[in-house]
Amino acid sequence: MISEFMTHAHRECDALFASAEAAGGGGDIDRTRDLHARFEAALARHLAMEESVLFPDFEAATGMTGGPTAVMRMEHGQMRGLLAQMQQALDAGALDDYLGAAETLMILIQQHNMKEEHMLYPMSDRALAGRGDDIIGRMQAV
Amino acid sequence: MTAALSLEQAPPLSVPLRFFLTAPAFGMAAAALLAWAGPAALGTRWTPAVLALTHLVGLGVLTMVMAGALFQMLPVLVGVRIARPLLVGRSCHGLLSAGVMALAAGFLGAGRPAFHLASLLLGGGLGLLLAVVGTGLARAPRMHDSVHGMRWALSGLAVAVTLGLVLTLGRGGASLPLARAALTDTHLAWALLGWVALLVAVVAWQVVPMFQVTAEYPAWLRRGLAATTWALLLWLSAATLLDWPAGPPAAGLALAFAIFAAQTLGLLARRRRRRADASLAFWLLGMVALAAAALAALAGLLLPLPPALALLPAVLFLAGFALSVVQGMLLKIVPFLVWLHLQQELGRSPAALARVTPPHMHAVMPEPRARLQFLAHAAALGTLLAALAVPALVRPAALLWLVAFASLGANLLGAARLYRATRHRIGAAA
Numbered sequence: 001m002i003s004e005f006m007t008h009a010h011r012e013c014d015a016l017f018a019s020a021e022a023a024g025g026g027g028d029i030d031r032t033r034d035l036h037a038r039f040e041a042a043l044a045r046h047l048a049m050e051e052s053v054l055f056p057d058f059e060a061a062t063g064m065t066g067g068p069t070a071v072m073r074m075e076h077g078q079m080r081g082l083l084a085q086m087q088q089a090l091d092a093g094a095l096d097d098y099l100g101a102a103e104t105l106m107i108l109i110q111q112h113n114m115k116e117e118h119m120l121y122p123m124s125d126r127a128l129a130g131r132g133d134d135i136i137g138r139m140q141a142v
Numbered sequence: 143m144t145a146a147l148s149l150e151q152a153p154p155l156s157v158p159l160r161f162f163l164t165a166p167a168f169g170m171a172a173a174a175l176l177a178w179a180g181p182a183a184l185g186t187r188w189t190p191a192v193l194a195l196t197h198l199v200g201l202g203v204l205t206m207v208m209a210g211a212l213f214q215m216l217p218v219l220v221g222v223r224i225a226r227p228l229l230v231g232r233s234c235h236g237l238l239s240a241g242v243m244a245l246a247a248g249f250l251g252a253g254r255p256a257f258h259l260a261s262l263l264l265g266g267g268l269g270l271l272l273a274v275v276g277t278g279l280a281r282a283p284r285m286h287d288s289v290h291g292m293r294w295a296l297s298g299l300a301v302a303v304t305l306g307l308v309l310t311l312g313r314g315g316a317s318l319p320l321a322r323a324a325l326t327d328t329h330l331a332w333a334l335l336g337w338v339a340l341l342v343a344v345v346a347w348q349v350v351p352m353f354q355v356t357a358e359y360p361a362w363l364r365r366g367l368a369a370t371t372w373a374l375l376l377w378l379s380a381a382t383l384l385d386w387p388a389g390p391p392a393a394g395l396a397l398a399f400a401i402f403a404a405q406t407l408g409l410l411a412r413r414r415r416r417r418a419d420a421s422l423a424f425w426l427l428g429m430v431a432l433a434a435a436a437l438a439a440l441a442g443l444l445l446p447l448p449p450a451l452a453l454l455p456a457v458l459f460l461a462g463f464a465l466s467v468v469q470g471m472l473l474k475i476v477p478f479l480v481w482l483h484l485q486q487e488l489g490r491s492p493a494a495l496a497r498v499t500p501p502h503m504h505a506v507m508p509e510p511r512a513r514l515q516f517l518a519h520a521a522a523l524g525t526l527l528a529a530l531a532v533p534a535l536v537r538p539a540a541l542l543w544l545v546a547f548a549s550l551g552a553n554l555l556g557a558a559r560l561y562r563a564t565r566h567r568i569g570a571a572a
Contacts, residue, residue: 014355014414022416078485085499099417100504106415107478107503110352118286 001132002054003121005139009046010113016042017106024099032098033090040083043109047076049139054124057135061127068120075112079105151217153227155483159558160235161210162472166551168202168242169465170544175246177540181533184453192453194249199460200333201264202242205299207468208341209234211475212275212292215345220282220289230274237267248313257314261307268303272296287364291344294368298336298375305329320383328379334456335395336375338464339432343367343402345471350406353474354422355415363405370398389443396443400436403429420512424470427520431462450531457530461523469519469550476554477506480561487565491572498567506557515553518546 020035055069082105089097128135172195176183179191213231217223224230241263248256276296282289306329312318318325347359378391406429410422435458441447442455484500522542529535 011414018355018414018416025417074489081485082502085502096504096509097502099509100502103419104478104481104503106355107352107474108482110355114352 002124002128002135003117005136006046006050006054006121007117009042009049010117013039013042013046013109017102017109021099021102021106024095024102027095029090029093029095032095036086036090036098040087043079043083045142047079049142051076052142053135053139057128057131058120058124062123068115068123072112072116072120075108078108079112082108151221151223153213153217153224153231155479155561157227157231158210158214158479159476159554159561160231161206161213162476163551163554163558164235164239165203165206165468166547166554168198168206168239169547169550171202171246172198173540173543173547175250176543177537181529181536184530184533184536190249190251194246196456196460197242197245197249199465200338201238201245204338204460204464204468205268206235206238206242207472208338209238209271211345211471212271214475214479215348216275216278220278222278222281224274224278230270234267234270234274237263237270241265241267245310248310254314257310261310261314264303264310265307268299272300272303276300287361288344288348291340291347291364291368294372295337295341295344298332298340298372301375302329302333302337305332324382324385327382331375331378331382331395334459335371335399339399339402339459340368340371342464342467343399346402346406346467349471349474350409350425354410354413354425356409356413359405359409363402367398367402371395374398393440393443396436396439400433403433403436407433419473419509420516421470421473423516424466424473424519427516427523428463428466428470431458431466431523435459435463454527454530457526461526466519466523469515472550472554473507473512473515474503476557477503480506480557484561484564484568487568491568494568494571497571498564501560501564506560507553508556511549511553511556515546515549518542518549522546 016035016039020032020039023032023035051073055072059065059069082101085101086098086105089095089101125132175191175195175198179189183189183191183195210231213224213227213234241260244252244256244263245260248254248260275292279289279293279296305325308318309322309325309329312322312325347364350356351358374391374394378388378395380386381388381391407426410426410429413422435455438447438451438458439455442452447454481500481503488495488498488500522539522545525535525539525542529539
């Protein structure tokens with residue numbers, strides 16, 4: 001339930017990222033700015049959904065506050081740092097730096113997603129059984 | 143599958159980097175040897191130069207990189223910390239490096255003492271790798287396909303090393319329990335398929351989805367490939383040593399890895415990331431070469447190949463597949479690890495955070511240089527394949543390999559230097 005919903009969100013972010021990166025690789029800075037803004041908005045919303053709804057509920061249900069969610073929050077911080085770097089590069093018109101930071105962010109995101117999709121989300125489905133619809137509803141409201 | 147390049151458990155970056163930086167030096171030594179030996183070297187698989195070359199590449203380049211990658215990945219992948227990683231890494235690296243040199247010297251005529259020395263050094267270095275990584279995998283609290291796969295690959299290495307030591311003792315004067323040619327064939331099969339190809343596959347199902355944003359490998363392949371490879375290798379070994387028909391298990395192995403290559407190419411063709419880079423080019427070339435090596439091996443089973451093409455499957459496998467894929471992996475893993483380690487370092491010194499930004503991956507590994515590295519490698523591979531039919535091309539091929547390995551070495555060295563320089567800046571700002 002939660003797994004499916006969140007994994008789908010990962011794939012949507014991947015697609016938006018791929019479009020922005022392809023535009024950057026093609027040298028079209030205006031298009032890259034536009035597509036990057038859409039990717040960034042989707043990613044920021046996804047991170048916010050986890051940090052304001054899923055993680056607190058998971059922590060409350062399992063009592064695990066220093067475990068997987070702590071690592072996930074730390075990596076979210078690293079992602080935000082790279083997003084800021086990408087924005088700076090776009091503002092300066094430096095597409096090479098944009099693409100370099102973008103690839104770093106992509107690998108960080110992929111390894112992060114694997115951990116979530118294989119560990120945290122299935123654990124959430126078990127720990128929060130029966131509350132999936134409510135949690136997804138509150139995440140959609142973020 | 144929960145592999146993650148996160149760092150809570152990882153060893154210092156110098157542990158894997160030491161192995162990675164040494165690999166191109168052995169590659170250049172192999173290229174120099176090929177240039178020196180010239181066309182006569184490629185006559186058959188058994189010339190001393192070919193034996194030295196195979197081990198410079200198989201141990202000095204491929205196993206060197208794989209050992210470094212295992213020390214890096216093991217703690218992260220299975221959650222087991224390596225005790226005293228610096229000491230273990232340095233010892234394994236030193237023994238392996240010296241052992242490869244002694245073995246190559248032995249093949250090139252340095253006599254029995256060189257083989258004795260090589261047995262000691264390689265037995266020690268690879269034994270240490272097997273013991274440390276093997277213990278880690280045995281104690282793994284988390285089980286998933288890659289842990290299983292790594293156990294099989296590591297056991298494949300153990301078989302290859304054991305047979306290699308027996309053969310080396312034979313070179314050193316001891317009498318062999320079985321025919322040398324049959325033992326050699328068996329050693330080669332375990333080293334190339336049970337170790338190199340199997341480990342590449344196990345690592346691929348972690349890193350291909352991560353680096354190129356593809357779907358995951360199908361579960362049947364992840365669960366079945368390692369055990370199938372082992373069963374077929376046991377059958378092939380029995381057939382080779384007891385003089386039974388070796389065709390069916392050999393064909394089965396060729397088919398198994400052709401399927402792995404086709405699956406990888408299919409995943410890469412449908413990757414969600416649209417940008418093509420040098421790493422992707424290395425993976426595509428490597429998988430095409432693996433499929434071609436399998437086809438060439440199958441063709442060799444069905445019809446007698448002309449003598450000039452006897453080495454074709456081995457060249458396609460080692461130079462076309464293994465060397466390509468290893469470089470494709472290094473081009474991603476090194477810049478990402480540099481960024482990640484520096485990021486971690488900054489996390490520990492908030493004072494530096496405002497003043498130092500860790501260099502992104504393309505600053506660590508500039509794309510134009512990675513492309514040059516790929517072009518040099520592709521040119522060297524193409525010329526070497528042509529040299530199988532046109533011996534006059536052996537020396538030009540050797541020179542191109544020298545350039546290709548120098549390019550890999552320069553790119554890795556550049557990454558290591560930037561890492562060190564940025565660490566100093568973080569230290570100064572903290």
